[in-house]
Amino acid sequence: MFGGALMLLITGSFYVYAQLNLRIVREQYRDRAQLLIAQNMMTTHWKASQNPNESELIVIPENLNEALKPDRLREFNWKFMPEDYENASTTARPVETFEIEAFRDLLSKKEPYVIHEDTERGRYLYFEPIIATELCLQCHRDRHSPLVSETNQIMGMARITFELRETQHDIARNNAILIVMAIVTAVLGMGVAYVIVRYVIVKPIMHLKDVSDAIAQGELDQRADIRTGDEFQELSHAFNRMLRHLVTTQEELKQSAASLDYKVDxxxxxxxxxxxxxKIKNEFLATMSHELRTPLNSILGFSDVLAVAENLNEKQKKYLSNIQTSGNNLLLLINDILDLAKIDAGRMEVHISEFSIADLIEQLALSVKPLAEKKNIDMDWEVSESVPVLVQDVGKMQQILYNLLSNAIKFTPEGGRIRIDVSMHDETLFDLVVADTGIGIPLEDQSIIFEKFRQGQNLAGSDSMTREYEGTGLGLSIIKELCRLLGGEVSLESEFGKGSTFTVRLPVELACQNPLESADSFTSTPAELMKGSSSLGSFSSAD
Structure with missing residues (x-):
């Protein structure tokens, strides 16, 4: 592309130069023709002045071509054609068509002169009108010549003919020289450009490429060595600096990787x-929970026996009530720890059956309603008709709902409200929502509220609230693990001071090949729920 563009540029410049030279040659032809016409006119008048009495000498003699001329101009053909050329001699008449057309153009004053190039014969013909002046009028009047009668009259037409063969040969030779020079110049230009590109531009780049390839193959000791004294040398220095920095960074990365491997180990x-x-801790908790429940059940059993005794006074009955309350609370705590230990160990079993979520919610709501009425809390519930019969673990569903309701009652002040809603989320999932108007949970604490041994008042950092609301902080963590076990999740929306909304999203049908028989009813009493001894499973205490 560069060579082609260079060739076009040189060819165009040389062509313009050739045209300018040809124009100069034509202008010289014109100037020489004008000078020759003036010379021949002077020669004609000089000869006429030698014979003033012979008026016929005004007519140009046939041998006027042999008039006095310099030797180098004798090859040019001179001819004068008067205005009334039809009555002139044969030699003075226009013969060829182009002569007649030139005569007409000059007589009509369309052109100051006419040039005709006869390429077939190799001739250059110049035609110019002869215009009478005052001196011409005076001279011809004295001689009674009919050629002129007034000034500015065209007396005739002069013609000068040049041979073009020698000039055309010279022009052709000059054009050939120009073409050869153009080709030589283009070839030399492309050669010089190739040398410059090859050794000044391409060679340093290829050197950088070779160094890059060597470095890519692991030869990090390679360096670029360019000494051109220009931008490529600066580029090589920058390239070497980059390599040194790369090697240093690589060594640092190796050291960091080795240190990181050690840290990872x-x-x-x-x-x-x-x-x-x-694992040991979970096994210990599970073992201790079983071991603790055995004597605790004995204590609770004997306390129940003592409770029916008739010979107890009021003080003894009060002591017995304290024993039963503390024992039940301790049993709840042991059950929570045992449930977490089973979940962590992966030994929590799922018992799937068909049941109505509406019946489950109604039974649990009625069971805990006395606790809500003690604090004057309004509690209502609603189950959408679109919710079908569930195929889930009814015991764990009951445990999840009981813990949520216990939390809502515990953290809702007197005169508050609790709302339970069940609706379909899509074709396979349903939502169980428990909303209260309790104390709420701060936004910064909501991300860790489902962790073990976390409680809202502990998060808030208030010891007085911790003493006011009892609990271990295990309820919500158990809810989260049970939801995960049942193929769902639990989420929280809360605003501190305005209440909380817990949403449990579970599948309508938990995958199982052989579901158990449908649960006909839920007969757990509040006392059984608090003890965790119902046939539907044990329940953890609220947070």
Whole structure:
């Protein structure tokens, strides 16, 4: 592309130069023709002045071409054609068509002169009108010549003919020289451009490429060595600086990777140790929970026996009531710890059956309603008709709902309200929503409220509230784990001081090949719920 553009540029410039030279040659032809016409006219008048009495000499003699001329101009053909050329001699008449057309153009004053190039014969013909002046009029009047009668009259037409063969040969030779020079110049230009590009531009770039390829193959000790004294040398210096920085960074990364591997090994060992310790802890909790429930059940059983005794006074009955209350609370705590231990160990079993969520909510709501009435809390519920019969674990569903209701009652002040809603989320999922107007949970604490041993008042950092609301902080963590076990999730929306809304989203049908028989009724009493001894499963205490 560069060579082609260079060739076009040189060819165009040389062509313009050739045309300018040809124009100069034509202008010189014209100037020489005008000078020759003036010279021949002077020669004609000089000869006529030698014979003043012979008026016929005014007519140009046939041998006028042999008039006095310099030797180098004798090859030019001179001819004068008067205005009344039809009555003139044969030699003075226009013969060829182009002569007649030129005569007419000059007589009509359309052109100051006419040039005709006869390429077939190799001739250059110049035609110019001869216009009478005052001196011409005076001279011809004295001689009684009919050629002129007034000034500015066209007396005739003069013609000068040049041979073009030698000039055309010279022009052709000059054009050939120009073409050869153009080709040589283009070839030299492309050669110089190739040398410049090849050794000044391409060679440094290829050197950088070779160094880059060597570095890509792992030879990090390679460096660019360009000494051109221009921008490529600066580029090589920048390239070497980049390589040094790359090597340094690579060494640092190797050291960091080695240190990171060591840290990862330490972390893996620590994680493994923590996993073992956690496993031991879960086994210990499970074992201790079983061991603690055995004597605690004995204590609660004997307290029930003492409660029916008739020989107890009021003070003894009060002591017995304290024993039963503390025992039940301790049993709830043990049940919570046992449930978490089972979940962490992966030993929590799922018992699937068909049941009506409306019946379950009605029974649980009626069971805990006395607790709500003690605090003058309004509680209502509604189950959408679009909710079908569920195929789920009824015991764990009852445990989830009971914990949510216990939390709502615990943290809702007197005169508050609790609302239970059940509706379909889509074709396969349903939402169980428990909303209250309690104390709410701060936004910064909502992300960790479902963690173990976390309680709203503990998050708030208030010891007085912790003493006011009893609990272990296990209820919501158990709810979260049970929801995950049942194939769903639990979410929270709360505003501190305005209440909380817990949404449990579960599948309508939990995947199981052989579901159990449908649960006909739910007969758990509030006392059984508090003890965690109903046939539908044990229940953890509220948070």
């Amino acid at each position: 330490e972390l893996a060992q620590a994680n493994l140790s923590l996993h073992e310790m956690n």
